[in-house]
Amino acid sequence: DTAVSQTPKYLVTQMGNDKSIKCEQNLGHDTMYWYKQDSKKFLKIMFSYNNKELIINETVPNRFSPKSPDKAHLNLHINSLELGDSAVYFCASSQGSGSQPQHFGDGTRLSIL
Amino acid sequence: GIQVEQSPPDLILQEGANSTLRCNFSDSVNNLQWFHQNPWGQLINLFYIPSGTKQNGRLSATTVATERYSLLYISSSQTTDSGVYFCAVEEYGGSQGNLIFGKGTKLSVKP
Secondary structure, three states: OOOEEEEOOEEEEOOOOOEEEEEEEOOOOOEEEEEEEOOOOOEEEEEEEEOOEEEEEOOOOOOEEEEEEEOOEEEEEEOOOOHHHOEEEEEEEEOOOOOOOOEEOOOEEEEEO | OOOEEEEOOEEEEEOOOOEEEEEEEOOOEEEEEEEEEOOOOOEEEEEEOOOEEEEEOOEEEEEEHHHOEEEEEEOOOOHHHOEEEEEEEEEOOOOOOOEEEOOOEEEEEEO
């Protein structure tokens, strides 16, 4: 009965590859987010979607492309992976795009060799 | 943009002790949330507290929005309280849902 689930939990790949991370929430929320946590534990928002519509698009390289097929899913595709992309990526969700509590998945640890 | 500062950066406690973590922010906010990242990396939402005081078991939080700070109190600490505590704010007038995180307070509770 996981609320926000991400797959895979770990992702190890070579520089230059393309990879995707999937996120699903069963909380009935209509807003989903992607965050990046770097090696110093600093958390920064990347994107948010409300009812499949892009709301927040922070300064993120074009190699990162989010896709929301429905309001329960938000996937993150990354092209041409670079060493600096190594991080933990968290998906989160909330009810409404306004000021509401956000609930996080367990994270995907991406390691670029 | 808004600045979020947490103190102390590190805290070591003996089991059973009480502690207070502080979050200062540089501008008006729509909301403020406290999170606990446990040693396994999971981020747990502890409080959604744009103003006022809330309590949940041994944890309580107070936000004084007019003075731009929030406090997280942990009483009778347990080893399971170890981890990093993050404060995150949504800047007033900023993108809704855009949480700005502080750098966290790393708490270690010794048995």
